[in-house]
Amino acid sequence: MLNSSNLLEAVENGDLIQILSIFEPTIKKNLRNTTYQERSDLEQEIAIKILEKMVKFKALEAPSFFEFIDCEKG
Template identity: 45%
Template sequence: MYIDYETILHEFEPKIKKSLYQTAPYNREDLEQEIKLKIYEKLPVIQNIDAPGYYEFVHGEALVAEPKARYSDRPSLLNK
């Protein structure tokens, strides 16, 4: 999956602007440039993220794999 730098900046722009209000006004421009630089540096990592699908996220790998023996298939401990 390829995501270009401009698209990522556009998506993160509201969060960046909102976060800058926690900084003194005279530092905001420098901090904004630093944040954008860090996003640019991490672009290869962002592009190579392999996120799980819905089923894998909700149910985990155990349910995606072959099911284990059901409880009824196990030998009963009461019959001994």
């Protein structure tokens, strides 16, 4: 089930398997809108895009106050 607190926790921990498992029911549901022959490829492409975005999201995290202060000093 898509739960924002579980998703945020998985992103913070870098648990990519859990991230995909959170999105899996939604992906499977929406794959029914495409032809059977293309479902597997599309599922893989969606998983790749989700992981790319999560890695990018993780990289965009702002530093904590103390990390920012240490960066300014050094």
